[in-house]
Amino acid sequence: MKRKRRRVAPHRIGQIIASIITLGHAPALWTGNIYQGTLKSACVPILNCWGCPLSLFSCPIGALQHFLNLHLFPFYIVGFFGVVGMLVGRMVCGWLCPFGMLQDLLFKIKSMHWKLPEWMTYIKYAVLVIVAGIIAWITREPWFCKACPAGILEAGIPLVLADRGGDIRALVGWLFWSKVVFLTIVVALSIPVKRFFCRVICPVGAIYSLFNRFSLVHLSIEKEKCKHPKCGVCVMICPMDINIYDNPNQKECIRCLECVYHCPNIAINMNFYQPRLKITEKETA
Helix, strand or coil: CCCCCCCCCHHHHHHHHHHHHHCCCCCHHHHCCCCCCHHHHCECCCCCCCCCCCCCCECHHHHHHHHHHCCCCCHHHHHHHHHHHHHHCCHHHHHCCHHHHHHHHHHCCCCCCCCCCHHHHHHHHHHHHHHHHHHHHHHCCCHHHHHCHHHHHHHHHHHHHHCCCCCCHHHCCHHHHHHHHHHHHHHHHHCCCCCHHHHHCCHHHHHHHCCCCCCCEEEEECCCCCCCCCCCHHHHHCCCCCCCCCCCCCCCCCCCCHHHHHCCCCCEEEEECCCCCCCCHHHHC
């Protein structure tokens, strides 16, 4: 009996391509040097540590904190997030983020699966406002960057391992090991919980989630075709563990489109946002 070949999800291909592009400074593999060329002045719409030896671009949250550290209003970053958010909402989290892909792969490890309480998904807004915002302004230090698990994975650990002269290793202290512990906790929780970091901590996801309801790219459900709640395929395969039937454009949806591809009733569609026009009784008369 022939086995069916598993289809590679399109958003997974997007994640791989994005990882190759954003982490494309190949010379770092043998030199360990951080790229500081022209491309570093531009941000990508996902977490991408500036200090990563392989990174060609800057992180938008790092740039946000940089302006706040200087007590300057981040016009560029606000505009950047606004444009991306209004176009695709949290779709970049599903299609471009390497750290999101890592969490998707970790969840495939066989283990007990835990349901995340909904109230925990609001913690990331506190992280954005308090840690990446208020504390960064007051202390003039990028405290989210100092704690970011994606940063220690992409930058901290590779820099220490690539350090041949021992200069960087000599600077390793409590902050480095604290970040390693935090990364370990995030990795451990990403095995039983779908995208733990994205749903609970990530400030980038917190920003884009505010645009999901209004972004150009939208999801819609033909409820006359949907077999909810008997079917449940969309809930089972969703990497964010949400019920798309209740609200196809809720704040946690990363628009990976897995539900669109796997819906047995072809009831879920991706389309473009069209404002509803209010029709008065006079116009219909």
